[in-house]
Structures are given as structure tokens and as C-alpha cells.
Amino acid sequence: MKVLATYSIKGGVGKTTSAVNLAYEASRAGARVLLWDLDPQGAASFYFRIRPKVKGGTSRLVGARGALEAHIRATDLRSLHVVPADFSLRHLDLHLDATKRPTERLAALLAPLHDSYDVAILDCPPGISLASESVFGATGALLVPVIPTTLSARTLTQLAGFLEGLSGAPALFPHFTMVDRRRKLHREQLASLAAAWPAFLPSVVPNASAVERMGVERAPVAVFAPSSAAAHAFRDLWADVAARLWP
């Protein structure tokens, strides 16, 4: 099982949108996918119409006797399952801190599922915390959505700097989101960031109304707007990711 996380220190960059759509595209491309919603907002769970409820709360989810399998919910796609979130995840740091090896806890919870899924995607809340370190300990690569703006790029640099000092740090798969090519700043940032960071995935997700409609439709873009530019972008983006995972 390849473990990925949509992660950014900055909020509002499209982490959940990427997680939901990439999970969907991965499942369509033949992967058995587990999407683990770690964001207390539970948006990823919401998009798949799954009740945002962590049975027994976060303490039971990550506690010493926790077993992730008991929290898995099927989606309407046979090859895509979700571990839903709820508001109790706002205390994830505290609960992890109460475990013996907090930075290894998420990896330990995923370990029994390694033969059951091909891909796990962890949808993370913004910020950098103990939970983030546990995510870094569990993942092979971080899918980092980057809006082509100065602040968004700055947090990518901060993240890369943090990971540099970490042994066994995950690879960075940054990718552009909410891109509006009509804006000069976006065009300039796209060019300069892509040149400075060869790790950027080539496909670019546009700023699109179809993405905003996900909340109304409660489904990945390709389900209700399969021909839209956004749907094509996520399909291509997953192909970029897959090419790195299964060269």
C-alpha cells in the first residue's frame, strides 16, 4: 500500500478537494483506495455522503487498542473506502501525545491494512503539529496543493525546510491548484515555481466552478461533471502521481 497525504501548512489551498478527487481517480484507475479524513471539519466524509462520526471518538480511534478497520465505511464506489472524521479530531494532537510513540502511531494503525488497499490518502488539516509529524511518519509522499501565489509558495518552502531535518521524511509531490491563467501573477508564479521545484506534478488544477459544486452535489467532480476541465485535470494529476508510484 502506498500511503499519501494531502498536506499543507496553509489552509484553503484545496487539500480536501485534491484528496477527494485523487482518491476517486485512483479508484477508477484500478487502485483499492482508503481515504482517511483527519480533518475535524469532516469535509472529505461529507463529499462522499458519509456520516461524519468517529465511533467512540478520536481517543478510541488512535488509542492503544484502536483498530482502523472498525472505522472504515464503504462509499458508493466499490474500490473506495473512507475513514470518516468528526469534530473530536480537533484533539488529535492530545490523543496522539497520550500514546507511546505518537509520531509512529498513524503508521501503526495503517500497517494491518497494507495488503487490503493499494493506496491510502490521508486528508490532513492545515498547520504543523504533532499530528503532522505522525502523518510524515506514515506517508511515502505528501501531495501538497499550491495556489500560484507568494504566500502559498512560501509555505511550501517552509515545509521543505522542516522535512529536510527529518529522517525518513516523505517525498514532496507539490501540485498547482485553483489556477487562473487569466491572472498575470498566476502565470508568472506557475513558471517560476515549476522551474525552482522540479518535483511539481506537471498537471495543473484550474480554478473552476465545477469544483465549488462538489459541496452541492456531494461527489467528486468527475461524477457530476465528467467532461469539465477540472475533472480532466484531476484525472491527469492522478496519472502523474501513479507514474511516480508505479514507474
Added chain:
Amino acid sequence: MDATTFTSNDLAAAAAIGALGAAGFEVGPAKAVVRTLLDTFDGRLHAAGLRLEMHQAGASELVLRGAGVADAHVASEGAQPRLAADLPPGPLRARLTPLLDVRALVPVLTVRARARTAVRRDHAGKGRVSVVVSERLSVDGASAPAFDWAAEVEALPGYPKDTTRARELLSSIGLARTDGDVVDALAYALDIDLAGFKGSPTVPLDPYGDALDAFRKVLANLAAAIDANRPGTIDDVDPEFLHDLRVAVRRTRSVLTEGKGVLPADVRKEFRAGFGWLGRTTGPARDLDVYVIEWADYVAPLGPEGASALGPVLDDIVARRAAEHTALAKVLESAQYRRLLTGWHRWLSRESVDRSAKDASRDIATVATARIGRAQAQVLDRGRSIGPDTPAEVLHELRKDAKTLRYLLECLGGLYAPGPRKTFVQRLKALQDNLGEHQDTEVHVAQLRDMSRKLHASVSADALVAMGRLTEHLEGRRRAARAEFAERFAAYDTGKTELALHALLRSAGGRQR
């Protein structure tokens, strides 16, 4: 996947659909569905606990089930995948490639139906349980199943109560319940084996039974392997058909040879000659198969440019391989082949045969011990005679001796306990691997030199240089194998091997000998 199938000979599908509708399920429209179960001829996916199906309901989709709670689904372009390379790139292909290796996927079972999906949703519109009701069920090439419709409930992770309620609902209207999906239910009802052909040369043998009867049982099992692999060889489905056919032929010939004093002399003479002909005839196509299979590994040390320069050589090998397979297909459809196999089956199935050979009525365990001991002595004698300057032909003879011993261990393996057999075979295999590498590289070096001469005028200078480098590389591998032989043989010619052999022979039928 955790599925349950409900059937009935009394009730119509409408009863299930009506009950589901009344219980709040949304029942979708009926669609023509074709489900084709794909596996290798020898059932590699089945053995690995996997099931690959091609679903056609308008669009085509490949579905891989088993090993875990989630199924893998991927859209297919319509054509049924044959080899691992035909599967869409990604994790599904990555999982199946090591299992399939060079084997092709073949249809095992094709189910046709008109199917409706009934889904029970919650207030958010999320499906919590689904039931597929399949009507007008039929299986291609099979008689009509005992039931012509079925309802399949698939358990969805996280919603066990909904699954239980759906199952209870279908049971409550009087449907018969079986574990597994509709393919399992149909295969069971129609007595279709989903496990694939197992070409094991080992058959159960009574250690106290007559040697002649045991030899005939072993030979009949090998004849079944030849028959089973013939159609796939003729159709050139994948190279393993020819490989397995040849192995069965060689084992047959070896058992006939070792059957001296057990089998009637005239039968041995006639069929050793017949299967010798078949073995020789099938050889060239197999040599070229191996070349094509090993090509990527062979040329890898030359780098992409060297490999590219050898493109015309590979084309030539592929063309010659195709021609050899065409010729081989004609052989397997020839009157000579039919006469050989018909005569062979006739003798194997005879109730009464000549039992006058001196060992025919001795117990098989005694005979087998003597034959295996003799074959081992032959391996040791010839191996000990080999020094650094011994000609390659002697190593080839040793390879044949080792094969004879191996075939005896495999074909008469039913007499012995699996543990000791495995221990001894592992020791022998280490020696055989070295001898095999030596011979394969020598044959391929000779073929390359032959090709260089033939293609000299028609290929580029780059190709000739690359062929020279490849020849050099393979010659290096051959020399390395030759240099390693002394060490490998010394590791085989030890007290440990002797002890392993004694342990094996003592394990016959659980008795001390």
C-alpha cells in the same frame, strides 16, 4: 468481498424485486450483463485467492476481487486482456504481473444475465446495501443451471446491519441462501472447477502396490498433462503450454526408460521412440520461446542503445519463433501425433496388460528405491569425473542425469513424505540451476553466432557490434556458470545430500526400509 447469493426454483425474480421495493430499495432498470471470469490455465489467480472478472454492461470494466475488503475496478477498452502487459498500467497490473509472469489470461467461465441493482439509501443519498438481481442466467458452453435467476447481496464495510437486514428479507420470502457470489453459485451448480489445470506429476501411490500399476498410473497422469496442454500449444496462447507439454513428454520418456524390467519391453521400445520424436520436434519452438522471454534480461547489460541496435535480431527471432510454432501446430495435428497418442491411451487404459517383466509385480516402493538410488549414483559418478578441462558435452550429460533423477522424484513422489522430498529436491535443484544456466547460455551463444553469419549482410554495423557484445556477455555468463560448477557439485556431493536421500527413501508409505 463478502457476498451471499439467494436462489429459488419455485419463486420468480419478481418476488425478490417486489420485496426489495416494498422495503424501500430503489430498483434500477434491467441491463444485459456479461461477466467473464479470467484466470491462467493453471489457475494462478485462484490459487492466490484472487478473482479477475471482465464485466460488460454497455461499458467494459475489469474487476479484481479477493485479499481485502475492497475490490479493484478499472475501465477496460473493450478487448479482453490476454497478458499482464495488456492490463491498464497502475496498481492492478502491478499486483497481477508477478503472478501471471508469461502466462495468458483465458476465459474460465462466462455468465450472461439481465441484471437489476436494488440499492437502499440513507437520508443523505448514500447507498448502504445493494442487491443485484440477475435473471435469465446462463453460462456459455454449459447446460442450463438449476436456477435461472439469483439475488446477490454484497456486504459493504461499515454497514453490517443493512446487509443483515437485506439477507433476512430475502430469506424471509423463501429463497435459498448460499455463501459466495453468483459465479460461485453457478460454478457449484454446474460442477465447473474454477481452480484451473494442475499439472502436478505427483500422483498418490500405494507403496505396496505392483510396480507396473504404479508406473501406468504415473504415465496416465502425464498423458493427461500432454492432452491438456496440446490445444493451448496449437493456438500459441502462451509459452507455458508448450513448456508444460514438453516437460510431460520428457517425463513420460524418462519414466519409460526407468521402467525397464517393469513395463513390457515392446511397449517401452515403441513409445520411447514415439515420445523421443515428439520431444525433438517440439524443441526448436521452445528454444526460441526462451530466447524471446529472456531477451530483455539478455540485452539489459548492453543499455538502451545496444538493445535498440539489436531490434532487427529480435525481429528475426520473433519471426523464426512464429514459423516454428506454425510448424509445431501442424505436428500436433498430424496423423503421426494422433497415432502416437491414440495408441498410448489405448495401452494405458487396457484392463489387462503383459505383466511378465521381472519387476512388474514387485512392490513399487522397493523398485522406486532402487531406481532413485541408481539415478543418484549416476549423477555422482559423472559429476565426480568432471574437471576443469572436461568437455561441455559431459556437463550436458550430467544435466540429463540430474533431470532423470528429478523426474523420478517428482513422478514417484507420491510414495514419499513431502518434507524429506522437498529437502532433497532443493539440494538437487541448486545443482540443476547451474547446469541449466551453462547449457542455456551455450545454446544461445551458438544461435547468436549462427544469426550473425546469416544476418551479416542485412543488418547495420551497429547491430553487428551489439550482437558481438551480447555474444560476449552470454559467453561470460556461460564461463561463470562453468567456473561455478565445481563449487555447486561439491556442495551437492556431501554427506548431507546422502542423509537427505536416505530420509526421503525411508519416508515411503511411512515405513522404515
